[in-house]
Amino acid sequence: MKLYLDPGHGGTDSGATGYGLLEKNVNLDIARRIQNLLTHNFENVDILMSRNSDETKSLNARSNEANAWGADFYLSIHCNAYNGNAQGYEDYIHSSLSDSSQTAQYRDIIHEEIIQLNRLVNRGKKKANFHVLRETTMHAMLTENGFIDHPEDNKLIADENWRQDVAQGHVNGLAKAFNLKRKEQDSGETIYKVIAGAFQTRDNAENRVEYLQNQGIDSFITTVTISGTTWYRVQAGAFSIRENAEARLEEVKKMLVFKMLTS
Secondary structure, three states: OEEEEEEOOEOOEOOOEEOOEEHHHHHHHHHHHHHHHHHHHEOOOEEEEOOOOOOOOOHHHHHHHHHHHOOOEEEEEEEEOOOOOOOOEEEEEEOOOOOOOHHHHHHHHHHHHHHOOOOOOEEEEEEEOOHHHHOOOOEEEEEEEEEOOOHHHHHHHOOHHHHHHHHHHHHHHHHHHOOOOEOOOOOOOOOEEEEEEEEOOHHHHHHHHHHHHHOOOOOEEEEEEEOOEEEEEEEEEEEOOHHHHHHHHHHHHHHHHHHHHHO
């Protein structure tokens, strides 16, 4: 299954804003969590992200890239805004599609899984003539994960645990819709994880992730509490062969030394 995963907005386009949050950052965080959950838990899933960092990318560039890659499904991640007077979750497929279309059937499954976990008002399943739904040649869906300018929704959106739940809801829906096969659990096999930094502030960890992603190293944030202090760890790979983990570690070290010398 080839998934084109599109965190909406980015770069000069911040998207919606509310109470200090920028939609572009929320979208990217949720999309990265979806990517990590799928990559680490399911077999035979290829994922292409429209962006891995805070970059400007046109709608044409996104739809053209997905079409050229031959994606099976286009999933666009967004948050909503409406002057603080609306709240909840909704999702969209293209307005030309019938409720019995294959795209609608995929959306029905994914929608139900998301609303089980997101703790938001369910605003329903909708249709629109959005570019990424109209100009893509594969099944496409856009999710609006809460209203960033509504105080109650915003409080949830600001919570990383909530964003993880939202990502899990999307993944549960994708797995069910496309019959994804879970990876077998390791039976006593040692896994070597590459930790590329540990920080007491999440912003520093996110900056490290963004830098590594820009260098082509897939990474994500995990949390651990030690003696009552929460640490944000940046994981840059997990390997069953120690030599492969050591090679990745050396690669990361060189990148970080270069960054230090040039900044």
